[in-house]
Amino acid sequence: MYKLEATSKDCKAKAGEITTGHGIIKTPIFMPVGTVGSVKGIGVKELNEEINAQIILGNTYHLYLRPGLDIIHQAGGIQKFNAWNKPMLTDSGGFQVYSLGKIRKITENGCTFQSHIDGSRHEFTPEKVMDIQRTIGADIIMAFDECTPYPCDYKYASNSLNMTLKWLDRCFNRFNSTTPLYGYDQMLFPIVQGSVYEDLRKKCCNEVIKYNAQGYAIGGLSVGEPAEDMYRIIDVCTDILPKDRPCYLMGVGTPENILEAIERGIDMFDCVMPTRNGRNAMLFTWEGTMNMRNQKWASDFSPIDENGTASVDKLYTKAYLRHLFVAKELLAMEIASIHNLAFYLDLVKNAREHILQGDFKQWKQSVIGKISRKL
RNA sequence: GGGGAAGUCGCAUAGUGGCAAUUGCAACAGACUGUAAAUCUGUCCUCUUCGGAGUUCGGUGGUUCGAGUCCACCCUUCCCCA
Numbered sequence A: 001m002y003k004l005e006a007t008s009k010d011c012k013a014k015a016g017e018i019t020t021g022h023g024i025i026k027t028p029i030f031m032p033v034g035t036v037g038s039v040k041g042i043g044v045k046e047l048n049e050e051i052n053a054q055i056i057l058g059n060t061y062h063l064y065l066r067p068g069l070d071i072i073h074q075a076g077g078i079q080k081f082n083a084w085n086k087p088m089l090t091d092s093g094g095f096q097v098y099s100l101g102k103i104r105k106i107t108e109n110g111c112t113f114q115s116h117i118d119g120s121r122h123e124f125t126p127e128k129v130m131d132i133q134r135t136i137g138a139d140i141i142m143a144f145d146e147c148t149p150y151p152c153d154y155k156y157a158s159n160s161l162n163m164t165l166k167w168l169d170r171c172f173n174r175f176n177s178t179t180p181l182y183g184y185d186q187m188l189f190p191i192v193q194g195s196v197y198e199d200l201r202k203k204c205c206n207e208v209i210k211y212n213a214q215g216y217a218i219g220g221l222s223v224g225e226p227a228e229d230m231y232r233i234i235d236v237c238t239d240i241l242p243k244d245r246p247c248y249l250m251g252v253g254t255p256e257n258i259l260e261a262i263e264r265g266i267d268m269f270d271c272v273m274p275t276r277n278g279r280n281a282m283l284f285t286w287e288g289t290m291n292m293r294n295q296k297w298a299s300d301f302s303p304i305d306e307n308g309t310a311s312v313d314k315l316y317t318k319a320y321l322r323h324l325f326v327a328k329e330l331l332a333m334e335i336a337s338i339h340n341l342a343f344y345l346d347l348v349k350n351a352r353e354h355i356l357q358g359d360f361k362q363w364k365q366s367v368i369g370k371i372s373r374k375l
Numbered sequence B: 001g002g003g004g005a006a007g008u009c010g011c012a013u014a015g016u017g018g019c020a021a022u023u024g025c026a027a028c029a030g031a032c033u034g035u036a037a038a039u040c041u042g043u044c045c046u047c048u049u050c051g052g053a054g055u056u057c058g059g060u061g062g063u064u065c066g067a068g069u070c071c072a073c074c075c076u077u078c079c080c081c082a
Helices: A044-051 A060-065 A069-075 A094-099 A126-136 A154-176 A198-211 A227-240 A255-263 A273-279 A311-315 A318-326 A330-357 A360-372
Strands: A002-007 A014-020 A023-027 A029-032 A056-059 A088-091 A104-106 A111-114 A121-124 A140-142 A187-189 A216-218 A247-249 A268-271 A282-285 A288-291
Touching: A002 A330, A014 A330, A023 A029, A029 A056, A029 A330, A044 A330, A056 A060, A060 A069, A060 A088, A060 A121, A060 A126, A069 A126, A094 A104, A121 A126, A126 A140, A126 A154, A154 A187, A154 A198, A198 A216, A198 A227, A216 A227, A227 A247, A227 A255, A255 A330, A255 A360, A273 A282, A273 A330, A282 A330, A288 A360, A311 A330, A318 A330, A330 A360
Parallel strands: A029 A268, A056 A088, A088 A140, A140 A187, A216 A247, A247 A268
Antiparallel strands: A002 A014, A014 A023, A104 A111, A111 A121, A282 A288
16 A cells, blocks of 8 residues: 655655555665575665665565475465565566576466576466465565567567566456465556557556556666666656556666656665675765775775765775775675665665655755766 | 706796797776676786787797797706715
8 A cells, every 4th residue: 555645846756655564665765686585695684774674575486496485385475484574575577587588488378487596497477476476475566577678679569568468467367366375465566568669658557557556667677778768768657657656666776767766756666786786896875886896995994985874884994895805705795785775775765855855856966966976 | 966847927827830928816997777696897018099019938049931839058946866
């Protein structure tokens, strides 16, 4: 259930609340990605106390392969299994239709994957993906879609969209004819596709709103298209999608992308960037990004991030963090991941405050130049 | 003192007549967007208008159209025997 609390006076930016069986999510929100049920390198304690995460992601394809549905079911659902015990969202495997391009085959019925772990073959259909997500037990589950690549010619995008819409209908049929397994409700979000083509996106938005879903997602962006295309498509979609439902922009993005998308009416984000780039020594800050492997930090004994909200930001110095990365210490990746996620959550928290104040766009203008530069 | 082995771009390695010269590490930089990523890419003798140009393989001579590679001597290091 979503409650729209405010819309910024100077743009489409929304602030709201999503109520789930595991608690309330204040939007706009960034959701750390925990593909296999774990946010890489980070424990629940840090997610709660350092990062202030409100909801995390899991992935249907990955959890289905490992540990498998039987284990998750025995555990009593994913939030019992991973000890997070707060809101979760599972992606459907639609992204793997894209990212596992070479080891999957799209069929009329669904999609056949070859496991990236052992090569075994598995077929995902919309029905099966609903059943799996019922078993995993996330509060928000996603429709099974094809995330189209970029570039993508019009004909492919159009055909793919038609298939995704057929799959969506089958998803809702199965979703509506089954019940949650663990005593709390699940919400199914449709995913808008249509590549960078405005007419396809409009068509898709008009189709998905017929399901009167609890929330909607925009997929198929941040796959290599120019940022301007992404912003243009978001605008087209959020003009059609209902304002009184949360809108989730899948897989986005950089801090700049997130602010631009919030301005255009997006409520929810997820992205591997803060964790993956963190593991690869890149830090995001209000002042810009830093490559912590760079020689220039070798004897910089200032705190990692003076403006950071996580305790690691002031506890450790840049020079020490660089040393840890150069020495390939695990701690480096943990510190960077905590820092980046805390920054992302701080970013959306600040955005929310300015939406509530009504000056989001003005505030965004004042920070966007800084956060994008390289230090 | 006698016998044997070896010296290659930071380190370690390849190379047995066509070589600016293999590979690994280190170093330096870049990428990463619903995670097949603690990963991947590039640079790594000097200069460059990025087309090339110039100097290189312990040293000095020599053989050869051509030498890191073959020959002679010298220097250095390691191993074995005294």
